Structures are given as C-alpha cells and as structure tokens.
C-alpha cells in the first residue's frame with residue numbers, strides 16, 4: 001500500500017517556509033531516485049500477476065527469508081507501508097507491512113481470525129496503481145493469524161490504519177485491487193488514469 005501523504009503534515013510544515021539546504025535537496029533527489037528504481041521492480045497495473053491468487057508457503061527456508069528482506073527493502077525505497085509477494089511476481093501468500101513506528105514485519109499464510117463489525121471508508125493508494133487514490137471501505141478492527149518468516153505462529157490484532165493496511169495486502173494475495181473495492185465513479189476515474197499508461201508501456 002502506498003504511503004498516505006495526508007499523514008505527512010508535520011514534515012511538510014517543518015520545511016514549508018524554509019529554503020531547503022543543498023544537502024536536503026540532494027537527499028530528497030536521492031530518495032526520489034530510489035523510489036523510482038523500486039517502483040520499476042514492482043508489478044504495475046496491467047501485469048497479470050496482480051490478478052492471480054497466491055499459493056500457501058510450504059517451505060520456511062532461506063529463500064523465503066531472502067524474499068522477505070528484498071520485499072522490505074523495496075517497500076522502504078518505494079516509500080510504501082505494505083507490499084505483497086504478488087506485487088513482485090511471486091505467487092506466494094505473504095506480505096510485509098509497516099503501518100507505524102514499530103518496524104517492518106512479515107506475515108506468511110495470513111488468515112482472518114476475527115473481524116470487527118465496524119468499518120470506515122478512507123482513501124487508499126497502491127504501489128502497483130501509481131497516481132490512483134480511491135476511497136475503500138475496511139473493517140476498523142481485524143485479527144490475523146499466520147506465520148513469520150521463520151515459521152513461528154503469529155497472531156496480530158490491528159485497528160484503524162494498521163488494520164486497513166493489512167486488509168489491502170491480504171486482498172493482493174487473492175488478486176483483488178482497490179479499484180475492485182471502490183464505488184463505480186472512482187473506479188471509472190482510476191481506470192482513466194491507468195489505461196493510457198498501460199497502453200503506452
């Protein structure tokens with residue numbers, strides 16, 4: 001899932017009225033270059049891998065842990081808060097996420113153990129659908145069970161933004177995208193943004 005820029009106000013205000021130093025400008029340019037390189041390695045809308053259902057992970061081996069490391073690095077460079085394996089063309093049921101300050105985590109073979117009755121609508125972006133932000137209805141409380149990358153049992157209880165992020169990533173493992181979850185008007189707008197790019201590629 002793409003970083004929610006609405007949550008970036010503090011950062012914007014710090015720098016709003018100041019002229020950026022050369023060093024800051026250089027850092028920002030480097031971060032943007034890294035972001036573009038990462039996005040080029042993430043499957044983009046129109047790629048069939050984004051529409052396929054991923055299979056259970058069976059082997060908790062070094063290959064899996066290397067994949068998790070690579071996905072976390074890509075998520076960071078792309079300035080995202082979540083990344084599913086299908087987005088890097090690997091049809092396995094795992095995703096990485098980092099909705100808060102607690103650091104990146106991986107969830108392998110995740111299943112919904114509990115879902116709260118309440119839901120809210122908020123805008124979401126996706127690293128595979130650049131330039132698109134659409135409102136999506138998500139449960140505000142969710143409990144997921146699965147494994148970590150070492151095969152240990154994991155149970156996570158998440159609320160609000162974090163709950164939204166993992167529901168978005170879980171959808172990716174079933175080939176479901178945010179444009180499938182929004183209303184008709186926003187879907188039409190999103191497709192208008194995405195289609196020309198898909199044709200020109």
Ligand SMILES: [Zn+2]
Nearest residue numbers: 001126127128
């Ligand atoms: Zn996404």
